[in-house]
Amino acid sequence: MKALFLGLFAFAPLVAGAASPPPAGAGAWIDLTHAFSAETIYWPTSDPFVQETVFAGRTEKGFFYTARKFSASEHGGTHLDAPIHFAEGRQHADELPLDRLIGPAVCVDVSGPCLANRDYQIAVGDLEAWEKKHGAIPDGAIVLLHTGYGRFWPNRKDYLGTDLRGPAGVAALSFPGLAPAAAEWLVQHRQIRAIGLDTASIDHGKSDKFESHVVLLNRNIPVFENVAHLDRLPPRGAQVIALPMKIKGGSGGPLRIVAWVPAK
Amino acid sequence: MKALFLGLFAFAPLVAGAASPPPAGAGAWIDLTHAFSAETIYWPTSDPFVQETVFAGRTEKGFFYTARKFSASEHGGTHLDAPIHFAEGRQHADELPLDRLIGPAVCVDVSGPCLANRDYQIAVGDLEAWEKKHGAIPDGAIVLLHTGYGRFWPNRKDYLGTDLRGPAGVAALSFPGLAPAAAEWLVQHRQIRAIGLDTASIDHGKSDKFESHVVLLNRNIPVFENVAHLDRLPPRGAQVIALPMKIKGGSGGPLRIVAWVPAK
Numbered sequence: 292m293k294a295l296f297l298g299l300f301a302f303a304p305l306v307a308g309a310a311s312p313p314p315a316g317a318g319a320w321i322d323l324t325h326a327f328s329a330e331t332i333y334w335p336t337s338d339p340f341v342q343e344t345v346f347a348g349r350t351e352k353g354f355f356y357t358a359r360k361f362s363a364s365e366h367g368g369t370h371l372d373a374p375i376h377f378a379e380g381r382q383h384a385d386e387l388p389l390d391r392l393i394g395p396a397v398c399v400d401v402s403g404p405c406l407a408n409r410d411y412q413i414a415v416g417d418l419e420a421w422e423k424k425h426g427a428i429p430d431g432a433i434v435l436l437h438t439g440y441g442r443f444w445p446n447r448k449d450y451l452g453t454d455l456r457g458p459a460g461v462a463a464l465s466f467p468g469l470a471p472a473a474a475e476w477l478v479q480h481r482q483i484r485a486i487g488l489d490t491a492s493i494d495h496g497k498s499d500k501f502e503s504h505v506v507l508l509n510r511n512i513p514v515f516e517n518v519a520h521l522d523r524l525p526p527r528g529a530q531v532i533a534l535p536m537k538i539k540g541g542s543g544g545p546l547r548i549v550a551w552v553p554a555k
Numbered sequence: 556m557k558a559l560f561l562g563l564f565a566f567a568p569l570v571a572g573a574a575s576p577p578p579a580g581a582g583a584w585i586d587l588t589h590a591f592s593a594e595t596i597y598w599p600t601s602d603p604f605v606q607e608t609v610f611a612g613r614t615e616k617g618f619f620y621t622a623r624k625f626s627a628s629e630h631g632g633t634h635l636d637a638p639i640h641f642a643e644g645r646q647h648a649d650e651l652p653l654d655r656l657i658g659p660a661v662c663v664d665v666s667g668p669c670l671a672n673r674d675y676q677i678a679v680g681d682l683e684a685w686e687k688k689h690g691a692i693p694d695g696a697i698v699l700l701h702t703g704y705g706r707f708w709p710n711r712k713d714y715l716g717t718d719l720r721g722p723a724g725v726a727a728l729s730f731p732g733l734a735p736a737a738a739e740w741l742v743q744h745r746q747i748r749a750i751g752l753d754t755a756s757i758d759h760g761k762s763d764k765f766e767s768h769v770v771l772l773n774r775n776i777p778v779f780e781n782v783a784h785l786d787r788l789p790p791r792g793a794q795v796i797a798l799p800m801k802i803k804g805g806s807g808g809p810l811r812i813v814a815w816v817p818a819k
Contacts, residue, residue: 320653328803337609338624342802345601345628354764355643357806360602362626364609369801379619389584389813500618534798534811537633538606539592542621547798547811549653 318553323531324369325519327545330445332491332517333367335453335460340368365543371535372493372514376542377504382511384541391513394484396531396550397425397432398524402439405467409452412470412495413438418477425526430482433531437521438467441489444519452496468495471502478510485533487515487548515546528553582817587795588633589783591809594709596755596781597631599717599724604632629807635799636757636778640806641768646775648805655777658748660795660814661689661696662788666703669731673716676734676759677702682741689790694746697795701785702731705753708783716760732759735766742774749797751779751812779810792817 325331331340340363347357374381399421405411413436422428443449452465468490477483486493486507493514494503507514515533533548589595595604604627611621638645663685669675677700686692707713716729732754741747750757750771757778758767771778779797797812
């Protein structure tokens, strides 16, 4: 049982076993997750979310009963990119320690430049500007990039820049993301737990080498994509709990991500 | 934004908007979730969990990439029963408020009688005996029933009582559950947030009317099934966060359930 009780270092998260609980006190949970349905946005080349009703109604024994089944690609809707998605030999979805997924959030508002330019790449300067106002990104932070594109969900054309499917859809993608140099700056100069944003990919839509994915996932830093409602988070002070479906060997999967927002 | 800040009543959970954060301090997160794989146990008549690799390896552009897809029934593995599963007009998976899913846990050890009798039904007397030792089940508790059957996972024959599939498998089910009278006692005399256990169903395997499901789900009390590692929870003092996949209109679905266990 000893391993359970290493949490004294509650905010020194990158030590194995350390743990960050949300603070007690007044506040509320908010849901940063889009619901899965036929409208859920997937990558233009991915299979969509499909639901099928197995039974719904009164059974012959007289009781009411509903059950369904579904199929999905691992990367669509509000989801996790596990390190193995782009980094050979790194962690699968079920191998991420909970301590990587639960911690204090910082929310960086880059909606100005991102809404002005669909192909904007969030730069080191954007992170430095945030730090100048709000202080250094703390060790163990879950960094959430608020591009403003969450407001377009579930309109594919506005959200992805195209409603085409297949390779033609991939070629026409146009949405903002994190510049590879900024990803590199985060892993070199800050100690973050995880990162997420309100677009379909941490690399911008025009990327064809996915370098920000590679930089982050190589360090076992999980990436959360299609995160919802980032407009509701304060720049700092929220606590995030991001629990992915525990798929053995998964490259990612559906994510339920919530935040504790303390009362002011 | 006002609705976000009703959390002052942090432990009066059945009021809309009230919220229960885990306490700060020393402790650790533990995972109460079985990973999803081809071994995952589903009901004998349900489709199993199926994974398929879409791509794994080096792409022609030189970077490494892995992606998969999967299909699953809503009720299998560690999962949620949403109220609509057995209660007409009640909440779907995506409609459950977060406040129903996050709160203080009590863990009732009934492994003695359950391991002695596969068809045991957890009785009002078992709950009363727990209360005599540990105090009344607090308002807003997430009640977890520790039958001891989690140790048999993923062996179907030991866990379900049978490894047959289809209707013959259903007829041969044999595992413990909550007696309908005890479910009724909980909804009449206690104010619980949610309930869970380490078997495949809140009703025992021999049930054919699923009355405990009906009693609980009619009150919009979510049920967590196939919960893992309940032997690791203290009788009280843990905090549970149970985040189901957010399936629109879902009757349930994959659940990631974790607990904060404070240091002694």
